[in-house]
Amino acid sequence: MTSVVLELNEVAKRFGDVEVLKGVSLTLRRHEVVCLIGASGSGKSTLLRCANLLESVDGGTVSLFGQSLGDPRVSGDLVRRHVGMVFQSFNLFPHLNVLDNVLLGPVRALKRRREDVTDEALALLDRIGLRERAGEYPERLSGGQQQRVAIVRSLAMHPALLLLDEVTSALDPSLVGEVLDLLTELAHLGTTMLIATHEMNFARDVAHQVAYLDQGVLVEQGTPEEIFSNPQHESTRLFLERVR
Amino acid sequence: MSTDTDSSEETPHLLSPRRHVLFAGRRGLVASTVSTAVVLVVIIALLYFAPGGVRVRASYFNFHDMWVAWNGDPSKGILAIRDGIWTNVWMFLVSEVLVLLFGLALAWTRITKSPVLLPFRVLATAYSDIFRGVPVLLVMFLVGFGLPALYSNLATVPPPVFGVITLTLSYSAYVSEVFRAGILSVPNGQLLAARSLGLTQSSTMRRVILPQAVRTVIAPLLNDFISLQKDTVLVSVIGGVEIARSAQIYQSTVFNESGLVLAAGFFLLLTIPMTRMTDRLIARDRERRLAAAR
Numbered sequence: 178m179t180s181v182v183l184e185l186n187e188v189a190k191r192f193g194d195v196e197v198l199k200g201v202s203l204t205l206r207r208h209e210v211v212c213l214i215g216a217s218g219s220g221k222s223t224l225l226r227c228a229n230l231l232e233s234v235d236g237g238t239v240s241l242f243g244q245s246l247g248d249p250r251v252s253g254d255l256v257r258r259h260v261g262m263v264f265q266s267f268n269l270f271p272h273l274n275v276l277d278n279v280l281l282g283p284v285r286a287l288k289r290r291r292e293d294v295t296d297e298a299l300a301l302l303d304r305i306g307l308r309e310r311a312g313e314y315p316e317r318l319s320g321g322q323q324q325r326v327a328i329v330r331s332l333a334m335h336p337a338l339l340l341l342d343e344v345t346s347a348l349d350p351s352l353v354g355e356v357l358d359l360l361t362e363l364a365h366l367g368t369t370m371l372i373a374t375h376e377m378n379f380a381r382d383v384a385h386q387v388a389y390l391d392q393g394v395l396v397e398q399g400t401p402e403e404i405f406s407n408p409q410h411e412s413t414r415l416f417l418e419r420v421r
Numbered sequence: 422m423s424t425d426t427d428s429s430e431e432t433p434h435l436l437s438p439r440r441h442v443l444f445a446g447r448r449g450l451v452a453s454t455v456s457t458a459v460v461l462v463v464i465i466a467l468l469y470f471a472p473g474g475v476r477v478r479a480s481y482f483n484f485h486d487m488w489v490a491w492n493g494d495p496s497k498g499i500l501a502i503r504d505g506i507w508t509n510v511w512m513f514l515v516s517e518v519l520v521l522l523f524g525l526a527l528a529w530t531r532i533t534k535s536p537v538l539l540p541f542r543v544l545a546t547a548y549s550d551i552f553r554g555v556p557v558l559l560v561m562f563l564v565g566f567g568l569p570a571l572y573s574n575l576a577t578v579p580p581p582v583f584g585v586i587t588l589t590l591s592y593s594a595y596v597s598e599v600f601r602a603g604i605l606s607v608p609n610g611q612l613l614a615a616r617s618l619g620l621t622q623s624s625t626m627r628r629v630i631l632p633q634a635v636r637t638v639i640a641p642l643l644n645d646f647i648s649l650q651k652d653t654v655l656v657s658v659i660g661g662v663e664i665a666r667s668a669q670i671y672q673s674t675v676f677n678e679s680g681l682v683l684a685a686g687f688f689l690l691l692t693i694p695m696t697r698m699t700d701r702l703i704a705r706d707r708e709r710r711l712a713a714a715r
Contacts, residue, residue, distance in 0.1 A: 231613060258619030268614035272632045282618035285628055327614075334618060 180207050182242065182338050182369050183228055189236030190223055190393075197223045199393040200237060205338070208367040212380035214404075215390035216416065221373035224390070225340045228371065229253075229260040242337070258286055261331030265343040267323045269315035275302065275326055276311040282334045294333070301329045305359060321352030325359055332363075339363070341372045377420055381405055389413045483679045490671040490680030499674055502683060505667035509653040512581050512663070516588040516653075517646055523589060524596030529626070531597070532604055545597070552594035557652050561587045565659030581663070584656030592649050599641045603634035640706060643699040647692050 183205040190198040197220045205211050213221045226232040227239055230246055230253040239246045241256060269278050279298040283289045302308045305325040307318075315323050324344055331339060341360070345353045357379045364370065364383040374380055380387055381401040388398040389408075396410050408414045468474065493501025530538060530545040552560070565583040569575045607630050615625040635642075657666035664687060668680035 229617060231616065253616075254619055254621050257617055260617075262613075262617035264610060264614060266610050268608075268610040270611065270614070270629055270633075272636065281615075281628060282620070285624050286619035286621075330618070 181205070181240075182207050182209075183371065184240040185224070185228070185237065186240070187237035188224070188227060188234050188239060190220075190227060190232060191235050197393050198227070198234075201390070201393070201395045202237075203388060203395065203398070205369065205371055207337075207369055209385045210364045210368075210370045210372065210383050211386045211388060212384040212401075213371065213373040213388050213390055214375070214377070214380060214416070218392075219390040220393040221390055222342050225262065225342050225371060225373055228338070228340055229262055230256045231262075254286070258282075258334060259336055260338045260340060261334055261336035262340040263324070263327050263331055263342065263344050265346045267315075267320070267327045267347070269323050269327055269330070271315055274312050274314050275307065275318070278315065278326060279330045279333050282330065287334070298333055301332055302326070305329055319352060320348045321355045324348065324352075324356050328356075328359060328363075337369065339368055339370045341370060341374070343373050343375065345374070345376060375420065377405065377417070389416065391416070480676075481678045481682050483677060486671075486675065486677040486679035487683045489675075490668060490683055493667070497674055499671050500662060500667040502664055502667045502671075502680060502687075505662060505664040506687060508581050508656070508661065508663035509650075512584055512588070512653045512656065513646075513650045516585050516592065516649060519585070519589040520592045520596050520645075520649065523593040525600050527593060527597035528600035528604060531601055549594040549597055552591050553598070555591075557587065557591045558655055558658065560591050561655045561658055564590070565656075580659045580661035581656050583659060584653065584661055587655070588649055588652060591652075592645060595645050596642065599638050599645065600634065602641075603638035604630055606637050607633045637706070640699050640703040643695060643702070647695050647699070650691060650695075651688060 181204055183203070185201055185203040187200045187202055188198050189196070189200055201220070201224060203211070203224075213224065215221055223232060227234050228241070230251075234247070241260065244251065246256065269275075270281065273281065276295070276298060279301060280291060280294060283294040283298070284291050299308055299311060302311055305322075305328075307322060307326060310318065310322070315326065318326065328341075328344070344360075345356050348356065353376070357376060360370070360372070360379070361383050372380075372384070384401050386398060387401050387404040389396045389404060389410075389412075391412050397404065397408065397413055403409075404413065405417065408417060471477070489499070491502050493499050493504065527545050527549060530541050531549075533542075561584065564587045565580060568583060568586070569578070611629055611633065612625060615629040616622075620628065654663060654665035656663055657669070664684045665681075668684040671680035672678050
């Protein structure tokens with residue numbers, strides 16, 4: 178099945194005078210992993226935020242599951258219940274313990290009963306080896322553990338699409354691996370993901386498509402093979418040389 | 422290549438002949454005990470042997486007068502401080518609850534970006550400017566005499582009720598600023614994370630932003646409450662009979678100030694535990710921040 182999950186069509190976004198996205202088009206199908214690469218400030222984060230209505234677009238259309246997000250009847254809260262997002266700086270809730278971080282979405286957004294979802298939340302924590310730490314507060318965990326909890330917190334909502342915004346950029350180099358391993362596992366399980374990343378080896382390994390963004394323009398897009406081994410554009414080539 | 426800064430063979434000497442083992446060291450128990458005792462003795466001696474010491478003790482620290490002021494004396498029209506206390510206590514208890522609710526509502530109104538609330542946002546801003554700028558005493562007069570003038574059926578309402586209204590009006594303006602600062606101090610990522618889980622704006626506020634905001638502002642909040650508790654005495658200017666008023670009646674009847682000292686003592690009894698607690702919370706918060714920054 179190749180049903181389209183997310184479709185961006187000529188999306189433009191402006192912050193004041195700055196054009197952050199200049200007509201970006203991108204399609205993401207079910208079970209597909211697309212990696213967005215590009216320098217900081219190229220518009221990767223903004224693009225992700227337009228996909229879950231944290232930002233509205235100034236031009237073009239964003240469609241989720243075939244429905245245009247420009248429709249005024251679309252509720253951002255409903256969109257975000259189906260589209261998870263993980264951030265560079267984890268953003269775990271420091272006043273809640275690990276388990277309550279994971280439960281907040283199902284209990285408060287989906288109005289599920291706590292007893293009904295606790296087992297599943299614990300099972301998710303078990304998957305990342307942190308079940309024993311369920312009662313602890315985030316500040317007691319390492320960066321890598323916090324980020325894995327943040328990913329699991331998104332998964333607890335059973336998102337149809339997961340957006341990941343440079344989720345390893347704030348981590349000690351030694352902790353990057355455990356987070357990328359989890360993402361790789363999710364990719365193999367068929368999780369639909371749009372991933373902004375600076376980890377080129379990871380992108381090469383798990384992405385079905387890689388898209389290169391430069392100053393708000395999607396310069397080129399293709400399989401990892403095409404982008405990394407045979408980039409068509411000069412700017413892509415220069416970028417890849419710089420990050421290598 | 423030698424980088425030695427000291428080529429001599431001599432061991433550096435670290436013990437100072439001017440430091441005695443009893444007064445040095447981190448504990449310095451002897452040192453602190455001695456200095457506390459000296460300071461106390463000096464203060465007491467200064468007060469006790471002051472030229473007017475005897476007179477002051479008789480008129481300010483007379484335990485018999487305190488006892489009479491405490492119990493009151495209906496035959497001389499002296500009101501009991503004992504009874505006045507309850508006016509202050511219920512006034513600040515009720516005011517504090519109202520201030521929390523109203524202050525939070527004001528803060529929320531000023532922060533929210535909903536276009537429907539625009540007029541309220543302007544009003545809330547004007548409100549906090551006005552009530553932070555006008556002395557509580559003046560507000561007390563304006564409310565205490567103004568409201569009954571506006572609605573004549575309010576003339577029978579006891580003054581402490583107007584006192585509660587005044588304190589709520591004034592202190593909500595301060596507390597709303599405290600709440601606002603607390604809410605704005607929560608990192609934006611918290612909002613983004615909560616909204617990304619599909620939480621509504623109000624759920625995000627209630628479950629994620631406010632719990633963190635309150636934690637950071639608890640100390641300044643308690644500071645405002647200490648101040649509010651003391652300002653309950655201002656109700657006396659619109660005819661409210663409370664602790665300070667009772668003490669003052671005693672003073673003007675018997676010409677002895679011991680009742681005023683008793684009243685002051687009551688406020689210390691009330692506020693010192695709270696100031697101590699506030700300081701402890703501030704220290705704890707500081708420690709936590711330092712730990713988090715590490």
